[in-house]
Amino acid sequence: MTEPLPASGLLAHLGAIVGPAHLVTDAAEMAPYLTDWRGRFTGRACAVVLPADSGEVARVVAACAAARAPIVPQGGRTGLVLGSVPDAGGSAVVLSLRRLNRIRQLDAANGTMTVEAGCILEDIQQAALEAGMLFPLSLASEGSCTIGGNLSSNAGGTAVLRYGNARELCLGLEVVTAQGQVWDGLRGLRKDNTGYALRELFIGAEGTLGVITAAVLKLYPQPKAVLTALVALETPRSALALLGLMQERCGPALTGFELMSDFCLDLVERHFPGLPRPFATRYPQYALVELSSNESEDHAADLVESAVGAALDAGIALDAALATSSAQSIGLWKLREHIPLAQAAAGKNIKHDISLPVSRIPDFIDATDAALQAAFPGCQVVCFGHLGDGNLHYNIAPPEGIGHDSFLAHQEAVNRIVHDSVAALRGSISAEHGIGALKRDELPRYKPAVELDMMRAIKAALDPLGIMNPGKIL
Incomplete structure (x- = not known):
């Protein structure tokens, strides 16, 4: 086994790979990369490196492997479980993928888009929209988070009910392995029964097995109309009954169903008084319901009015406010989206x-x-x-x-x-949100030992040196 490179040799090697302008070692310049989204923890690193493409990522990983240097892959830094910040040791290299931000291909006939890991989620949504298509993954942080981070944490969001989470929205991956090799799995296939589902290993692995550098994403037809309603309810059990009724009457047109307690909306009202107040009376619980129709706005309106009307007649719902314009719909969604912001303010x-x-x-x-x-x-x-x-x-x-x-x-x-x-x-x-470092120590209490043993075996097989995002998940 070769001896690890000294730190100075590693930094010189990394600078030669990405160029001196894209190797950050100054403490002040590194600081934004070392603190988590909520500001609870600040780690240390020997450098932040910003490669330009998957080839440079591979060379960076190979150099770090030769030096036995820990690697912390990083996207938009919006994670909530300390999964993309280094520990306090100071030996890690933070691998920022923000320069890998190209949309490589949009194949409308195949319903796919090939994108690099550093692409901002909102930019992907917009590119799909401009092509008359829909990429349905939607998160509160979509203006900042990257698709690489979304896939690494198997992000969910508000449209999982209809479209599934990030795993279901990805057909293929490009990954740099822990040895610095590039696996080109960028296949836009709905069926590919040729062995182990390697793609599944890297999605949700939080960078502990390799580095996702690009992905093939599923696209859908842009809906003709999207309508939103806020329904007042007595209990969460009433919300469950409403969900069943909406699914029965609306089928796949039901794309969102969010539960909010009165205390949540009271927080929002206190800290964001300019947002809409749909009801004069306060109710214990609320469901924010979204329907998307590929037929017409009239079809969507008929569906939501019929379903909500049936819920009111059955005593499941206490009251309802139906958005009659996109502005009203945006206002109702803002009530839901501002709950975390109101919590932070409180x-x-x-x-x-x-x-x-x-x-x-x-x-x-x-x-x-x-x-x-x-x-x-x-x-x-x-x-x-x-x-x-x-x-x-x-x-x-x-x-x-x-x-x-x-x-x-x-x-x-x-x-x-x-x-x-x-x-x-x-x-x-x-x-x-994933496990990261925040929930790592909880896993042994709630996962069977045999499951953890299988996870450790996969980790050891794909990352035998243990350099990929160490201390996260396991």
Whole structure:
């Protein structure tokens, strides 16, 4: 086995690969790459390197492998689980993919687009729109996040109910392996039964097995009309009944179904008073429903009015506000999108990104709300999310009069209540944000040992030196 390169030799080698302007070693210039999105943790690195293409990425990875230097792949830095920042050791090389930002091909007849990992999600959406197509992945951070990060964390978003998460929207990948080889799997095929599904290994792996440098994405026809309604409800169980009714009556036209509690909208009203107030009366729960029609706006309007009317007649819904213009629809979505911003404005809280069988969500909310109130009387539950695909953002704020920092001292106890409740209903402690370093130590409690052993075997096979995003997931 060859001896690792000294750090000075590695930096000189990296500078020769990407050019001195794209090798960052100054502490002040590196700082933005070292702190996580929420500002909770700042790591250290020996350098930040910004290659221009997959060939340069491969040469960078090979150089780091020769030096036994840890590599932390990084996209738009919008992750929420400390998955794209280095640890405090200082030996890591941060591999920023933001210069890999070309759309290589758009094949409308095949319904695909080939893009590089550093492409901003919003730019991909816009390119599809200009071609009369739709790329349906939609996230609050779409103006900043990159498709490489979306795939590495298997991002979800608001349209999973109809289109699936990032995994379902990807047909092929280009990946630089931990040895610095380029795997060209950029095949725009819906069927390819020629062996192991290697693509599946890298999606959701958070850069721990290799570096995604490009992807073939699925495109869909642009809908003729998109209509939105906000429906007032009594309980989460009523929301589940409404979801079933909407699915029965609207079928695949139902593209979004978001649950929000009154406390969530109260937070938004307090911190963003300029946003719309659809109802004069307050209700315990709300569902934000979106329908997309490939026929016409009249068809979409008939569907949503018929379904919501049936829910009102059956006593499932208490009230409803139907958007009659795109501006009104945008306003209703802003209520949902501003919940995390209102939470941030209100102060620190303990966040959970969980998934459950859709049918068990009301049971989870009832049981976990009660358990938290018993343990921490007066704590405030900010519960919202993608009910249609079983994903909740279940966040806990301190009781009135209790300091946010002092309440955060109870994070481990709060997590235990929430995650144990999730596990009891055979759910997941991470629905769409990933594991990163933040939830790494929770995995052994909730994953079977045999499952973790298989994950470790895959990691050892693909990254035997352990240099790819070490300390994340495993």
